[in-house]
Amino acid sequence: MHGQHSGPYEAGRKTGVASRQGAVMARLQEGFSAPGGRTLANDGNAASASGSPFKGNKPRGQVKCDGTAYARIMTRALLIVDVQNDFTEGGALAVAGGDAVASAVSQLLAEHADDYGVILASRDWHDGDGDNGGHFSPAPDYVDSWPVHCVEGTVGADYDPLLVTDAITHHVRKGQGIPAYSMFEGTAEDGTTAGEILSAHGVTDADIVGIATDHCVRASGLDAIAHGVHLRVLTDLVAGVGEESSQAALAELAHAGAALIESAEAFGSTV
Numbered sequence: 222m223h224g225q226h227s228g229p230y231e232a233g234r235k236t237g238v239a240s241r242q243g244a245v246m247a248r249l250q251e252g253f254s255a256p257g258g259r260t261l262a263n264d265g266n267a268a269s270a271s272g273s274p275f276k277g278n279k280p281r282g283q284v285k286c287d288g289t290a291y292a293r294i295m296t297r298a299l300l301i302v303d304v305q306n307d308f309t310e311g312g313a314l315a316v317a318g319g320d321a322v323a324s325a326v327s328q329l330l331a332e333h334a335d336d337y338g339v340i341l342a343s344r345d346w347h348d349g350d351g352d353n354g355g356h357f358s359p360a361p362d363y364v365d366s367w368p369v370h371c372v373e374g375t376v377g378a379d380y381d382p383l384l385v386t387d388a389i390t391h392h393v394r395k396g397q398g399i400p401a402y403s404m405f406e407g408t409a410e411d412g413t414t415a416g417e418i419l420s421a422h423g424v425t426d427a428d429i430v431g432i433a434t435d436h437c438v439r440a441s442g443l444d445a446i447a448h449g450v451h452l453r454v455l456t457d458l459v460a461g462v463g464e465e466s467s468q469a470a471l472a473e474l475a476h477a478g479a480a481l482i483e484s485a486e487a488f489g490s491t492v
């Protein structure tokens with residue numbers, strides 16, 4: 222799965238873009254139809270604004286919607302990481318700002334759900350007995366071990382009620398009996414993985430939001446990039462455990478190729 226299309230950031234600029242488009246076209250020829258079939262190109266400016274080292278990856282002259290140059294076929298996913306009661310205010314592992322993130326993600330969905338071909342949400346979902354592979358500890362170090370949280374079937378594992386879930390198209394659960402930070406370790410009810418869901422829908426681009434910046438958002442974002450999507454972190458829609466570790470996580474994601482933008486910039490005029 223990974224490596225199905227070559228990393229867009231590894232190849233030379235034109236080669237990378239061309240091979241990506243080739244991969245998308247190949248998928249279309251195989252019969253996959255990108256939901257919405259949009260021909261958009263709207264993240265070039267975001268990458269530039271963030272000071273991304275990949276600025277210029279998509280020269281403006283080539284990225285047009287008027288058909289005089291190639292039209293980029295894009296399907297964007299929204300990745301919503303672990304917006305659950307145990308990670309928001311009042312939860313077992315409460316992250317300050319978690320409730321605000323839940324509300325703000327709901328606002329984003331109210332305004333822009335239609336801009337996403339796939340809306341994928343994850344939940345940490347641990348076994349009630351055992352320590353889930355050392356993930357739970359009565360004396361947690363808050364690095365590799367944690368207080369009991371997100372036990373399947375408990376209120377703590379539910380989505381925060383401030384998150385409006387109607388528009389979510391796919392739900393994955395992770396961490397059954399094991400530590401699992403990335404949503405890409407999770408599976409949907411039918412056993413498909415997050416990566417398989419993105420591939421099946423021809424997802425080329427993704428925005429990531431949720432909790433916690435320095436743990437599950439970080440791990441999920443890095444895996445999304447490894448999967449081959451252009452990733453944007455909506456920095457006002459994430460909340461982290463530690464200030465310093467969250468900044469480090471954002472820097473790591475940017476270094477790996479993510480654009481860091483605010484949600485207000487995500488759908489602005491860019492062409």
Ligand SMILES: [Zn+2]
Binds near residue numbers: 347356370371401
């Ligand atoms: Zn966990």
